[in-house]
Amino acid sequence: xxxxxxxxxxxxxxxxxxxxxxxxxxxxxxxxxxxxxxxxxxxxxxxxxxxxxxxxxxxxxxxxxxxxxxxxxxxxxxxxxxxxxxxxxxxxxxxxxxxxxxxxxxxxxxxxxxxxxxxxxxxxxxxxxxxxxxxxxxxxxxxxxxxxxxxx
Numbered sequence: 001x002x003x004x005x006x007x008x009x010x011x012x013x014x015x016x017x018x019x020x021x022x023x024x025x026x027x028x029x030x031x032x033x034x035x036x037x038x039x040x041x042x043x044x045x046x047x048x049x050x051x052x053x054x055x056x057x058x059x060x061x062x063x064x065x066x067x068x069x070x071x072x073x074x075x076x077x078x079x080x081x082x083x084x085x086x087x088x089x090x091x092x093x094x095x096x097x098x099x100x101x102x103x104x105x106x107x108x109x110x111x112x113x114x115x116x117x118x119x120x121x122x123x124x125x126x127x128x129x130x131x132x133x134x135x136x137x138x139x140x141x142x143x144x145x146x147x148x149x150x151x152x
Contacts, residue, residue, distance in 0.1 A: 072111040073132060076101060078140055079120015086124075095127040116141075116148065 020031035033040040048055045084090045089104045098114045101107040107114055113131025118140050125145040133141075133150050141148040 071113075073113050073115040074107045074109065074111050075115055075117055076106060076130075077117050077119040078122040078137055080106060081116070082120060082122050082124055085126070092124050092126050095129055097129045098131070113151070 017027060018025055019027045020029075022028045030040065038044055038046070048057060050056070081090070081096075084104055084106050085092045090096060090100060090106070094100070098107070098110055101114060102110065115132035115134075116128065116130055116137045117134050118136035122140050123144050126141065127146060128141060128148045129151075130148070131151050133148055138148045138150075
């Protein structure tokens with residue numbers, strides 16, 4: 001087999017229908033749109049319209065609640081924090097604040113604060129000072145001999 005012998009399987013690429021290109025095409029004159037009416041015109045979108053009947057999306061009950069101004073936290077897992085401490089990017093002897101996490105490159109931006117989660121192994125003895133933390137993360141840090149302060 002050579003490059004010039006490569007072909008698609010028969011029927012893999014159907015021929016493009018050329019709409020409104022004369023009577024011989026089989027889709028000429030009105031171009032498959034029928035005669036007159038809203039749908040025969042260009043620029044018409046009638047999504048969700050059901051001929052005057054109450055549309056489905058309005059018949060179904062509203063459900064749930066969207067918080068108008070939700071807080072967005074930068075999330076840090078303890079396993080990743082441990083890797084950064086082992087690599088020497090974060091000094092474990094000094095208190096670790098949100099600014100230290102940003103300088104090290106572990107967190108890109110603070111948003112509304114940094115939140116620590118307990119995913120991964122953590123053995124370093126550190127003093128953490130962050131906006132939020134899960135209960136299991138606080139336990140893991142204290143178990144390792146450190147302290148985790150959460151801003152109120």
